[in-house]
Amino acid sequence: MPRVLIASDKFKGSLTAADVAAAVGAGIRRVVPDAVVDSAPVADGGDGTLAAAAAAGFDLVPVTVTGPTGEPVRTSYARRGDLAVVELADAAGLVRLPGAPDPLGASSLGAGQALAAAVDAGCRRVVLGIGGSASTDGGAGLLRGLGARLLTADGSDVADGGAGLEHVDRLELDGLRHRLDGVTVTVACDVDNPLTGPHGAAAVYGPQKGADPGQVRRLDAALARWADVVATSAGADVRDRPGAGAAGGVGFAALAVLGAELRSGIELVLELVGFGERLAGADLVVTGEGALDEQTLHGKAPAGVAAAATRAGVPVVAVCGVNRLDPGRLGAAGIGTAYALADVEPDLQRCLTDGATLLEQLGEQIATDRLVLIEENA
Template identity: 45%
Template sequence: MDIVIAPDKFKGSLTAVEASRAIARGAIRACPSAALDEIPMADGGEGTVEALVTATRGTFRTAPVTGPLGQAIEARFGLSGDGRTAFIEMAAASGLVLVPEAERDPTRSTTRGTGELIRAALDLRVDRVVLGIGGSATNDGGSGMARAIGFRLLDADGRELPPGGGPLGRLDRIDASDRDPRLDRVELAVACDVTNPLCGPEGASAVYGPQKGADAAMVRQLDRNLARLAEVIARDLGRSVADLPGAGAAGGLGAGLVAFAGGTLQRGVDLIAQTVGLADRLKGADLCLTAEGSLDAQTAHGKTIAGVARSAAEFGCPVLAIAGGIQPGAEVLLNQGVSAYFSLCDRPMSLAEALEQAPSLLERSAEQAVRAFLAGRSRPLRGS
């Protein structure tokens, strides 16, 4: 039996790679003769680089970059096994995890390090860059990233603006004369799992600013400043990004990647599935096992399990899903390609216990899921 194993991470306990290995151990106990194809998955957030490097048999690289508050850091990115695609997580250079809670200030934090990672990828002469933009500490509309790839953002006196979302209200013009020309020869695919516009009540500042340290006054300032950035981008670069779905992702980095770097915003799980060749690997498979931390009504909207199930449904491949928690609304997945779902927890336990024991719990759940599948195949239904 051919089994494809395509889980996401279990946040706080297992990476997608670790989850894949645990599922594989359980599956092979249930069916020792099975041929397993492990494909760690992601949706563009934390763990994307590790999943893509593993799935493409690639390598990890590091580069010195500017952290979100201007500090010098080393950031990891990846290169596919064929050397043609670079994998980047903006969180590795400009992420919220890099800023102590007491120092969070989206008026100052910058995406410059993300731009420096793009430049490091261009140095490798790749044809394509896949960039996940979850987990940002920033609200600068990608202006820091733009500076790293050759743009100048100037005030009315022709002076370069300081970094961060705070100074963007003084933006007068954008100078693109030193833009890195290598960007024109590379496809930049942006894994984006939100559809927020750049500004307004559903925009970057209002929805995500508070978790990055913005109070009510800062939110209003940042929203006005991103609106100003969009105006100048439209005038000087000829790109309309204000109402673009996903423009507000990562504090407006979604908009900045489109405007400054020629990126395209794509649903994260679909982009990752395309990059790892999930569809081709599901052709002819007898079963697909997938997993992530929680199943609920939102899982159907761009999360990994839903994306894997959609791909598998094209080939009539049954999908069994395992999750740490199953919430009301999860049943909608049964109409979207998931054949059945199982809880990770096989007895009453605390969250701390579940996190600590996640590898063994996932292994056992996978074994039981495969055994149930095999039992259903072992004999025809009565009367059939």
């Protein structure tokens, strides 16, 4: 009997990764009833990372934290033994904005609070996914949530957000260091931007978070001041390190103060869900995301899944809402064929509202194209 491993990311705004796997699996079994279908939802370190961990058997521990613009947010961290997974996107990301973006005031505080809750509960190893950030605060909120204090020259607390860093004068780390003693942090990060400058956090990602040109310049200057203060307190200047500009500078704070290791988000998630072990004996891997495009090839989940499966000698196909990659680009990424909702339903609205039914049809097509012959020769 053929064995299929479905390791898709979400279809953003439409279907969760688990929804995708369920629909594709149902379609496959309709054509090949005895197919063994295993589901391993994945993510790249942004939203969906907690869900992937939960699907892999981690326990979700609920916690209330401060959202990106100060509102309370109910989130969770995922736990297995002494290992915790924290998702910045769910705690303090763009998906948690209650309304319009706040480029100057949005904070990463909630991510620090979620991480602190995991550590205070006894977790000694933490994976922090930082995709989907709503802020450009240099990770100041993250550090504050862990017990650090940011002070102005007159000894008052610095305001939240990137604009508050215009007034930072010193950083006190005693509380943070006491809390994190013996804790290791690994950050899921897929960008190599420095903290400041023309390729930095404010210049490249600030506009995506609502910053106009004047605000970008203001944020970049504030981040430079923040980097000076952190260098004095932490004893090292890492503002130019690749990844320091990730998540509005959360990568910088993690590198400089937490001593974190930055790693590919999808590679980390594949380890968390035991992808390598689950590949054993598979005849086919199905991966996917909402849109297959050039971004897919640069650290996104389908490319990471395809690379790992290809190394193991297992063929890969992908499902998606729309495919913008030609066969040559797909093949170079290790994906044999892409099956798109748009190929069976030209109405975009129906693709969004009835995606699960359409994915079942794609599952049937995958089974017909790829599995029937395997079953007949078994």
